[in-house]
Amino acid sequence: MARKKVDNSWEGVVTAPLPESLRLAWASEPLPDWVAAEFGLPKGSTFKALDQSVWSASNATRVSDRQRNFLLNLVQTRRTGISPLRVFHQPLPYWLNIKELSFSTRTRNCIVTSNLITDPDQLSKVTFGRLFLVRGMGVVSILELACVVEAAIERASPAKGTAFDASQVMRLISEPWVDQIGSADPRFADLIPPLPYATVFEMLDALTSAPGIDEQTLMKLAQSMPELRKRLRLIKALPLEQQLSDFLRQVTRFDGDRLSALIDRLGWGGSPPITLEEAGTRLDVTRERFRQLQERATACLNEITFPPYMPGLDSALALLREK
Numbered sequence: 001m002a003r004k005k006v007d008n009s010w011e012g013v014v015t016a017p018l019p020e021s022l023r024l025a026w027a028s029e030p031l032p033d034w035v036a037a038e039f040g041l042p043k044g045s046t047f048k049a050l051d052q053s054v055w056s057a058s059n060a061t062r063v064s065d066r067q068r069n070f071l072l073n074l075v076q077t078r079r080t081g082i083s084p085l086r087v088f089h090q091p092l093p094y095w096l097n098i099k100e101l102s103f104s105t106r107t108r109n110c111i112v113t114s115n116l117i118t119d120p121d122q123l124s125k126v127t128f129g130r131l132f133l134v135r136g137m138g139v140v141s142i143l144e145l146a147c148v149v150e151a152a153i154e155r156a157s158p159a160k161g162t163a164f165d166a167s168q169v170m171r172l173i174s175e176p177w178v179d180q181i182g183s184a185d186p187r188f189a190d191l192i193p194p195l196p197y198a199t200v201f202e203m204l205d206a207l208t209s210a211p212g213i214d215e216q217t218l219m220k221l222a223q224s225m226p227e228l229r230k231r232l233r234l235i236k237a238l239p240l241e242q243q244l245s246d247f248l249r250q251v252t253r254f255d256g257d258r259l260s261a262l263i264d265r266l267g268w269g270g271s272p273p274i275t276l277e278e279a280g281t282r283l284d285v286t287r288e289r290f291r292q293l294q295e296r297a298t299a300c301l302n303e304i305t306f307p308p309y310m311p312g313l314d315s316a317l318a319l320l321r322e323k
Helices: 020-025 033-038 054-058 065-077 105-113 120-125 128-132 139-156 167-174 200-209 215-236 240-252 256-266 276-283 287-302 311-322
Strands: none
Touching (some): 033 065, 065 139, 105 139, 128 139, 167 200, 200 215, 240 311, 256 276, 256 287, 276 287
C-alpha cells in the first residue's frame, strides 16, 4: 500500500495531544478537572487518556488555545525531568519514511539540520533532551515530531482484530528476485524487516511455516512491495556497469575517486583490473593503504551472504553460457 503525504499537524485531530512516551510517563497522574472536561473525559482521567481517541469523545476539530497553552507549558516546565526520556516509546518501524510526513517548515528544518530525518535508528533513540538542544526546536516542534510520527505508524498498522490474508504476501515467493533481496543489501534495507533471515524467500518461508504467523511483519512487507518493485525496475533499467558501481557505492559508502579506483581495481568497469600500485597512485596513497581500503570494501561485500540482485550481470552470464 503506497504511503502518501498527509496533512497531519500536531494541533489537528489526526494526532494525539501528547506522544505515547509522555502519556506513559505521567500515566498515574490525573488531569486537571477543566482539561478532562474540555477533552470530554471523565473526571479523574489521567494523562494516559490523551491519545488520538480523545477526539471522538470531545467532538472537537483541533486543540483549543487553552488546551494548547496547557500542553506547551506542561512540557516546558517538566523539561528537566523528561530530558533523559526517549521521545518514541518503541523503535520506529523499518518501513516508515520520515521524509514523506507533513511537518511544519520549522519542524522539518530542525530535523533536517540535526540529520535526524536521514537516520531512522538515531531518531528511534533520540531523547527529549537531545531535541531541546536542536537550534530553533521548541516544544511545539518536539510535540509535532513525536505525535505526527506516531499517527503515521498508527494509520499504517493493521486494525486490531483485522484478519490478515497471508496469500497476498505468499504470492511473492514466485517472484524471481526473492532469493536475491535481503535486509543486508543497503539498496533495500529500509524496506525489509531486519529479521535474522538472509533473503525475502527465507523470511517468507519462516514466517508462514512456523506456528503463529507474524501477521504484523508480513503486513509491513506487503506495504513495502510497491516501493520495492519500483527500485527493482530502476536498477534493471541501468547498464551493467552502473548497476555494479551503484551497488558498490552503497555497500562500501565509497564515493568519487575512491569509488572509481576501487571499481577499476576490481575490474568492474569493463577493463582488466588495475594493480594496487596504480590504484594507490590515483588516490595519492601507498599501495599498502589502498590494500587496506580494498580489504575493508571486501569485508562489506562479504556481509551479503546471498547473490545480490544484479539483473544486468545475470543477463551477461546467461549470454556467455549460451555462446
